[in-house]
Amino acid sequence: xxxxxxxxxxxxxxxxxxxxxxxxxxxxxxxxxxxxxxxxxxxxxxxxxxxxxxxxxxxxxxxxxxxxxxxxxxxxxxxxxxxxxxxxxxxxxxxxxxxxxxxxxxxxxxxxxxxxxxxxxxxxxxxxxxxxxxxxxxxxxxxxxxxxxxxxxxxxxxxxxxxxxxxxxxxxxxxxxxxxxxxxxxxxxxxxxxxxxxxxxxxxxxxxxxxxxxxxxxxxxxxxxxxxxxxxxxx
Amino acid sequence: xxxxxxxxxxxxxxxxxxxxxxxxxxxxxxxxxxxxxxxxxxxxxxxxxxxxxxxxxxxxxxxxxxxxxxxxxxxxxxxxxxxxxxxxxxxxxxxxxxxxxxxxxxxxxxxxxxxxxxxxxxxxxxxxxxxxxxxxxxxxxxxxxxxxxxxxxxxxxxxxxxxxxxxxxxxxxxxxxxxxxxxxxxxxxxxxxxxxxxxxxxxxxxxxxxxxxxxxxxxxxxxxxxxxxxxxxxx
Numbered sequence: 414x415x416x417x418x419x420x421x422x423x424x425x426x427x428x429x430x431x432x433x434x435x436x437x438x439x440x441x442x443x444x445x446x447x448x449x450x451x452x453x454x455x456x457x458x459x460x461x462x463x464x465x466x467x468x469x470x471x472x473x474x475x476x477x478x479x480x481x482x483x484x485x486x487x488x489x490x491x492x493x494x495x496x497x498x499x500x501x502x503x504x505x506x507x508x509x510x511x512x513x514x515x516x517x518x519x520x521x522x523x524x525x526x527x528x529x530x531x532x533x534x535x536x537x538x539x540x541x542x543x544x545x546x547x548x549x550x551x552x553x554x555x556x557x558x559x560x561x562x563x564x565x566x567x568x569x570x571x572x573x574x575x576x577x578x579x580x581x582x583x584x585x586x587x588x589x590x591x592x593x594x595x596x597x598x599x600x601x602x603x604x605x606x607x608x609x610x611x612x613x614x615x616x617x618x619x620x621x622x623x624x625x626x627x628x629x630x631x632x633x634x635x636x637x638x639x640x641x642x643x644x645x646x647x648x
Numbered sequence: 649x650x651x652x653x654x655x656x657x658x659x660x661x662x663x664x665x666x667x668x669x670x671x672x673x674x675x676x677x678x679x680x681x682x683x684x685x686x687x688x689x690x691x692x693x694x695x696x697x698x699x700x701x702x703x704x705x706x707x708x709x710x711x712x713x714x715x716x717x718x719x720x721x722x723x724x725x726x727x728x729x730x731x732x733x734x735x736x737x738x739x740x741x742x743x744x745x746x747x748x749x750x751x752x753x754x755x756x757x758x759x760x761x762x763x764x765x766x767x768x769x770x771x772x773x774x775x776x777x778x779x780x781x782x783x784x785x786x787x788x789x790x791x792x793x794x795x796x797x798x799x800x801x802x803x804x805x806x807x808x809x810x811x812x813x814x815x816x817x818x819x820x821x822x823x824x825x826x827x828x829x830x831x832x833x834x835x836x837x838x839x840x841x842x843x844x845x846x847x848x849x850x851x852x853x854x855x856x857x858x859x860x861x862x863x864x865x866x867x868x869x870x871x872x873x874x875x876x877x878x879x880x881x882x883x
Contacts, residue, residue, distance in 0.1 A: 417658060417683060417684050419658040419659070419847070420656070420847050421654050421655070421656055421657075422654055422655040422656075422843070423654040424654070449652050450652055494882070496881060499881075501881060508798075509798040558832075561796070561835075562744075562880065562881065562882040563744040564805070564873050564874065564875060565814075565815055565833060565835065565873050565875050566814070566815035566816075566833045566834055566835025566836075566873060567833065567834055567835060568834070568835050568838050568839050568842070579801070580800055580801035581801075597753070597793075597802065598801045598802065599801055600796075600802060600803050601801075601846065603799065603801065604804070604843065604846050607803070607838070607842040607843060608843030608846060610834070610839055611655055611840065611843060611862060612655050627846060637800065638799050638800050639798070639799065640797070640798050640799060640800050646729040646734075646797065647797040647798070
């Protein structure tokens with residue numbers, strides 16, 4: 414059988430329910446080993462923020478709708494748009510998303526999950542622990558599921574990264590016709606987050622995936638992905 | 649060696665330069681066969697619109713900047729925002745994107761590539777031809793590279809689909825905690841477009857990829873992805 418170079422995306426199954434204080438990195442390493450996937454050099458480990466936030470205690474009781482609405486307002490630093498129950502917000506991290514990313518799915522009824530306080534730091538901690546346990550050099554992406562203003566349907570994006578470039582800058586390189594590419598910064602970590610979601614799913618309870626076959630190393634921060642206000646035409 | 653179920657994304661290398669009138673489906677089938685990837689049942693063939701548009705003659709001479717600007721204006725049905733040289737437009741297909749998707753990269757200097765006139769029809773034609781040539785049942789996604797309002801960096805999205813659902817509707821299903829998922833329509837075809845871009849690249853001249861390992865069948869149209877004006881908070 415010939416080997417054709419390709420990108421492989423493995424769901425990490427068998428990760429137990431994560432509770433505050435749990436070791437997410439250890440759970441990923443163990444489940445990846447048990448399923449035979451393992452973790453190799455240059456792998457990119459993609460984790461939904463839900464398990465990271467839960468482990469970090471970023472979970473709040475929401476006994477009623479009013480508590481939920483107040484929590485959304487307190488997590489938002491700016492209301493971008495509001496229509497009926499839908500609130501588009503800017504979070505303290507700078508993300509523009511619905512309901513300040515306060516999430517009631519995949520958590521016990523009556524609770525909500527917030528984003529990690531510092532998602533890049535969370536990604537960095539996961540990366541360090543996984544690298545130590547597996548003697549590898551890897552990248553880590555923490556994801557959330559965001560809507561888009563003009564397209565229906567949700568896609569996963571990166572909300573915390575470590576060991577990776579936030580955008581891959583192709584400006585100044587040439588295409589196959591020798592034209593210099595002018596504005597071609599690719600949000601590779603967002604594309605990887607979306608790719609990983611295809612095996613993680615929303616309803617399946619698989620909180621992590623391993624992306625194997627990319628050669629992507631950098632020291633970007635997720636804030637590099639956030640368009641500054643002076644470039645934002647849709648404030 | 650144990651087999652672990654995973655998603656595999658193969659770049660289709662060796663596709664020759666496409667000219668108006670060329671057979672894109674045939675070129676993909678041939679290149680996939682030659683490289684050993686082949687095309688199997690339930691594969692999703694992802695193709696950048698550039699080769700599809702070129703084959704369909706959606707290419708225009710742009711001798712100067714003024715011609716380019718006029719072409720952008722004529723391809724747009726609405727100007728959403730304008731700042732300096734940057735024009736955010738709505739295309740006749742309903743897509744909101746920069747410069748009405750008129751593209752000067754990956755084409756000979758002095759020319760620009762437009763979107764296909766009816767990208768779903770183009771996807772459907774490709775699908776029929778590939779299925780006949782390979783005796784399979786597949787999905788096809790035609791992609792373009794769009795910016796996002798609040799996040800830097802570009803990602804690939806679906807602009808034409810065939811044999812696939814536009815959004816995967818998880819509303820009414822339950823998560824691992826038994827909560828009913830309320831608003832969870834996943835734009836799977838956009839996530840697949842982004843995933844495929846990771847192996848296609850902008851500067852490498854690889855115009856197609858094969859995504860293997862998803863079980864996604866439907867008869868969606870790309871217009872299902874477009875948020876109607878009455879739901880658009882960012883007009």
